[in-house]
């Protein structure tokens with residue numbers, strides 16, 4: 001049991017009869033980064049709220065650092081660090097002053113806090129800005145400061161609710177680097193996110209949540225293996241060339257499924273990087289000119305689509321979605 005910093009069993013929350021979280025069960029192993037991934041309104045903030053004792057569960061059970069969130073909320077609070085979606089810093093104070101105030105409010109000895117502040121500001125890359133008022137900080141700097149602050153009490157687990165929401169790409173990367181460092185130093189992190197690239201990049205394990213229920217759980221690789229293989233896309237000068245290449249591929253038994261959409265051939269395969277050169281040399285032998293070739297590997301979005309029929313993505317219409325639409329249309333027409 002000691003291996004797990006968080007254990008939930010059938011955890012539930014209703015707001016006036018509306019079930020925001022409908023019985024979630026998962027375990028977070030010590031020293032890992034665990035992500036709750038789902039679209040807006042899926043119940044992520046409510047779940048993190050229950051685990052951090054801000055929200056009272058309507059049912060089920062959650063143990064955090066070995067303590068029950070309902071029966072022992074104070075003990076839970078002593079053993080966790082939390083970064084909320086909305087910043088809770090005082091912008092008139094400097095980073096150092098914010099850290100010190102936080103530490104003292106939480107009952108930590110002043111000497112210990114003063115000793116930890118420079119180490120933690122160093123960890124999040126803010127040491128040289130320690131004495132600047134936060135008014136002059138960017139959103140990304142504030143998020144990193146809040147992570148440093150959450151570590152002051154040497155928590156068993158740090159909770160980060162949407163750690164990079166609203167940040168620009170560069171600031172996001174810096175937060176990701178901090179989370180990487182936490183993992184390397186053995187800190188357990190529990191984060192929520194609706195960005196699949198973030199979950200994939202950072203998390204050892206992910207629970208996908210939708211409408212208050214966990215619909216899949218596993219490592220990013222395990223989750224992606226649910227949707228099968230890679231797809232190789234080959235663009236040719238016209239439909240005839242595409243049909244010709246497709247029949248050659250079918251004859252040779254290359255790939256698991258070959259389909260044509262306009263001047264494009266799509267080949268579903270287990271290992272696209274190995275198959276692609278074979279497809280290209282086959283085309284060359286047959287005198288078929290290839291204009292473009294690419295392959296894609298399954299993403300967590302594909303997993304979400306497979307499970308819910310909806311996309312997790314904020315914006316639709318990237319290259320891959322476009323192709324998939326055409327390939328599907330082509331298949332249906334056959």
Ligand SMILES: Nc1ncnc2c1ncn2[C@@H]1O[C@H](COP(=O)(O)OP(=O)(O)OP(=O)(O)O)[C@@H](O)[C@H]1O
Pocket residue numbers: 015018020038039040041042043044045046047
């Ligand atoms: N205090 C509340 N009273 C009533 N309904 C609520 C309350 N808080 C959340 N909800 C509802 O519960 C559902 C889950 O909300 P929650 O904030 O947990 O989702 P989320 O996955 O964190 O999404 P977001 O990232 O947008 O916050 C939503 O439908 C939301 O409208």
